[in-house]
Amino acid sequence: MRLFSAFEISSSALSAERVRLDTIATNLANAESTRTAAGGPYHRKVVLFREVLAGSEPQGTVVTDVVPDNTPGPRIYEPAHPDAGPDGYVQMPNVQPTTEMVDMISATRAYEANVAALAAAKRMAQKALEIGA
Amino acid sequence: MDILSDSTGQALARSLDVAALRQRVIAHNIANIDTPGFKRSTVHFEDNLAEALNADLSVDERETRIGELNPRVERVESSLRIDGNNVDIDLEAAELSENSLRYEALTRLVAERGRMMRSAINEGKR
Numbered sequence: 001m002r003l004f005s006a007f008e009i010s011s012s013a014l015s016a017e018r019v020r021l022d023t024i025a026t027n028l029a030n031a032e033s034t035r036t037a038a039g040g041p042y043h044r045k046v047v048l049f050r051e052v053l054a055g056s057e058p059q060g061t062v063v064t065d066v067v068p069d070n071t072p073g074p075r076i077y078e079p080a081h082p083d084a085g086p087d088g089y090v091q092m093p094n095v096q097p098t099t100e101m102v103d104m105i106s107a108t109r110a111y112e113a114n115v116a117a118l119a120a121a122k123r124m125a126q127k128a129l130e131i132g133a
Numbered sequence: 134m135d136i137l138s139d140s141t142g143q144a145l146a147r148s149l150d151v152a153a154l155r156q157r158v159i160a161h162n163i164a165n166i167d168t169p170g171f172k173r174s175t176v177h178f179e180d181n182l183a184e185a186l187n188a189d190l191s192v193d194e195r196e197t198r199i200g201e202l203n204p205r206v207e208r209v210e211s212s213l214r215i216d217g218n219n220v221d222i223d224l225e226a227a228e229l230s231e232n233s234l235r236y237e238a239l240t241r242l243v244a245e246r247g248r249m250m251r252s253a254i255n256e257g258k259r
Contacts, residue, residue, distance in 0.1 A: 006157045013164030020167070049168040051161075056206070058161030061168055110166050113222055117160040120233045124156060127240045128149075132247070 005059075006121040012052065012060030013114040019063045020047045020107045024100050031095040034083040041083075042093040043068040044100075069094060140195045144182060145243050151178040151204045152236040158206060159229050162220050169216040173225070178204040 023045050033042035045066050052059040073094035081090045138146075155176040165171040185198045213219040 006153075006160045009157060009160040009164050013160075013166075016164075017167070049165070051165050051168050051171050058157055058174070060161060060164040106167070109222070110163075113163050113166065113226065114160075116226065117156075117163045117229060120229050121156055121160065124153070124233055124236045127237045131240050131244045 005057075007118060009058060009060035010114045010118040010121065012062060014111060014118075016047075016049060016061050016063045017107050017111040017114065019066070020049075021104065021111075023047050023066055024104050024107065027095050028097065028100050031093055031097060033093055034081070034090055041073060041091045042095070043070055043073075044093065044095045045069070138196075140186070140192065140199050142246065143196060143199045144186060145239060145246070147199065147202060148178075148182065149236065149239050149243070151176060152232055152239060154204055154206075155232050156229075156236070159225055159232060163222070163225050163229075166218070166220045166222060166225075169218060171218045171220065172208050172210055173220050174206050174208050176204050176206055178202070 027044045030042040030044075036042050046069050047063045048065040048067060049061055050064045052062050071094050073092045075089040075091055077088055078084055078090050079088035084090045158174050158176050162173040181202050182199070185195065185202060188195070188198070190198060209219065211219045213221060
């Protein structure tokens with residue numbers, strides 16, 4: 001029954017927003033990470049959303065990629081820091097807590113909206129089942 | 134005249150299908166609220182249905198006309214945000230509510246028709 005594809009559309013969005021929220025949490029957790037396994041400071045990660053279509057049939061959304069944002073972060077003068085360069089400056093991650101918090105609010109609201117869409121689809125399916133009763 | 138698939142029965146059945154389609158389209162719009170460049174879609178059907186129901190046709194012509202009606206999904210090419218996405222969450226939420234209610238009203242009408250026929254078959258007894 002095609003109404004169940006409405007559940008899949010909404011749940012694809014719930015998964016995508018959850019990935020986005022995880023990415024935001026990772027960014028916030030690494031706001032002070034001046035060294036990563038690859039060397040260099042942490043760079044904040046950004047999720048890429050793409051629409052999913054099967055021909056012309058809507059199929060929701062998907063996160064295709066989690067890419068680093070390579071804009072350089074601030075440099076702090078701290079010669080005693082283990083990761084300070086020869087000029088005494090430490091390259092900090094480019095994580096702005098306010099940006100991440102705003103993204104988090106947006107992701108949460110989008111998540112709630114998709115939960116509402118899922119609830120509406122479920123209610124409609126239940127009403128349809130009551131026709132014969 | 135087939136009492137189960139006369140023009141009213143068909144109109145109800147098609148309307149239910151379209152309401153289900155509209156729910157998927159709205160869910161798709163809401164799912165892509167953060168997708169850059171995404172354009173929302175909307176479903177057109179009820180105007181054509183009203184036209185078919187009000188037209189001056191014979192019973193058979195009306196049944197055929199309703200049977201041929203198809204919903205039209207239109208992609209709206211407006212611009213709302215810098216990233217090209219034009220999904221307005223408040224509009225989608227309102228459409229979602231309205232569509233759910235319409236679906237429930239239609240299922241109730243279909244159930245009522247069934248009850249009426251059952252009552253007629255049972256000659257007015259339960």
